[in-house]
Amino acid sequence: MQIGGISKYVIEIHTKDDIVKAFNFVREKNLPFYFLGAGANTFGTDEGFSGAIILNKILGITEIPDGEFNVSGGEKWDDFVSFIVERGYSGVECLAGIPGTVGAAPVQNIGAYGQEVKDTILSVEVFDFKTGKFKTLEKAECDFSYRHSIFNSNERGRYFILSVNFKLKKGEVEGELYNSLQRYLDENGISSRDPKIIAEAVRKIRDSKLPKPEEEASSGSFFKNVYVSEDKVAELDERGIPHHGTKVNTGWLIENAGLKGKDFYGFKVSDKAALVLINESATSYSDLEKAVEEISKAVEEKFGFSLEQEPNVIGLEQK
Numbered sequence: 001m002q003i004g005g006i007s008k009y010v011i012e013i014h015t016k017d018d019i020v021k022a023f024n025f026v027r028e029k030n031l032p033f034y035f036l037g038a039g040a041n042t043f044g045t046d047e048g049f050s051g052a053i054i055l056n057k058i059l060g061i062t063e064i065p066d067g068e069f070n071v072s073g074g075e076k077w078d079d080f081v082s083f084i085v086e087r088g089y090s091g092v093e094c095l096a097g098i099p100g101t102v103g104a105a106p107v108q109n110i111g112a113y114g115q116e117v118k119d120t121i122l123s124v125e126v127f128d129f130k131t132g133k134f135k136t137l138e139k140a141e142c143d144f145s146y147r148h149s150i151f152n153s154n155e156r157g158r159y160f161i162l163s164v165n166f167k168l169k170k171g172e173v174e175g176e177l178y179n180s181l182q183r184y185l186d187e188n189g190i191s192s193r194d195p196k197i198i199a200e201a202v203r204k205i206r207d208s209k210l211p212k213p214e215e216e217a218s219s220g221s222f223f224k225n226v227y228v229s230e231d232k233v234a235e236l237d238e239r240g241i242p243h244h245g246t247k248v249n250t251g252w253l254i255e256n257a258g259l260k261g262k263d264f265y266g267f268k269v270s271d272k273a274a275l276v277l278i279n280e281s282a283t284s285y286s287d288l289e290k291a292v293e294e295i296s297k298a299v300e301e302k303f304g305f306s307l308e309q310e311p312n313v314i315g316l317e318q319k
């Protein structure tokens with residue numbers, strides 16, 4: 001997002017030994033700490049951080065028979081997707097093009113075009129900063145749901161994710177595809193269900209809608225989609241608010257509150273995807289806070305839904 005201050009310490013983790021050393025370092029100095037991957041979904045406050053950022057740089061992908069893969073947390077997520085689809089496996093093709101690391105993927109249970117990373121995760125290898133021990137968390141222990149896991153809720157800041165174990169399926173992509181993806185395939189005369197071709201299609205759609213991190217500063221979708229309870233779905237239809245089951249099209253809410261393309265304190269509501277905020281000229285976290293407040297207020301006043309921020313803020317919620 002190109003905002004925020006400076007961190008007192010940054011510790012790079014390249015091996016399992018490094019994480020033990022980092023743990024001892026922050027404990028001895030009694031420092032607050034923050035786990036970071038590529039920082040695609042994280043920013044800092046203007047005051048900076050008086051503790052240690054613990055940066056995941058562990059690399060390596062190990063193929064285990066029967067479609068199982070152990071992938072180190074510092075690997076680039078999109079490189080892993082390419083690696084998988086090249087080998088003819090399906091299960092993560094709709095998550096192509098998502099910036100960031102493999103180690104961060106379980107944290108908010110990354111998702112796109114109807115797929116979520118939880119669908120292919122078997123277990124997560126972690127180092128526990130509460131007990132100082134290595135541990136394997138089975139999928140059921142991670143409590144995954146939409147943009148949620150134990151890693152960004154009850155146990156935020158406790159487990160450093162070293163690697164993730166995946167189970168992929170060999171062969172074509174099965175089942176119904178997400179509407180907008182299927183529409184793109186139809187419009188482009190693509191009938192193949194080869195995971196590599198689907199991943200390419202997803203990348204093309206994303207390129208046409210989402211800012212490229214290296215060209216425009218953003219954290220992807222800034223606001224989470226709003227979910228309503230089952231008994232409120234009919235009401236959405238009556239009010240003409242588009243939704244996918246209980247998931248409200250929150251980009252539509254922002255757009256229809258008249259905010260798309262508008263500038264707030266240097267942050268622009270993307271004119272291609274209204275959930276995305278692009279930093280055009282802002283230099284401070286406090287500008288972002290003001291922008292978020294105004295956007296949220298406008299949506300709340302018009303539609304009665306409160307928006308929730310997706311990205312993480314260093315030092316605010318994790319000590």
Ligand SMILES: Cc1cc2nc3c(=O)[nH]c(=O)nc-3n(C[C@H](O)[C@H](O)[C@H](O)COP(=O)(O)OP(=O)(O)OC[C@H]3O[C@@H](n4cnc5c(N)ncnc54)[C@H](O)[C@@H]3O)c2cc1C
Pocket residue numbers: 034035036037038039040041042056073098099100101102103104105107108109110111112151152159160161162210211212213218219220221312
């Ligand atoms: C242009 C753009 C498009 C995006 N599109 C999508 C999308 O379609 N779907 C989607 O779900 N997300 C999307 N995102 C958000 C982002 O890509 C994901 O959240 C991604 O997982 C962030 O990876 P990262 O390595 O940069 O994580 P970071 O920003 O470094 O960290 C994110 C969170 O994970 C924690 N964390 C990171 N590494 C570890 C670790 N090793 N152990 C424990 N905790 C850790 C951090 O403390 C933080 O809370 C998008 C972002 C951008 C900029």
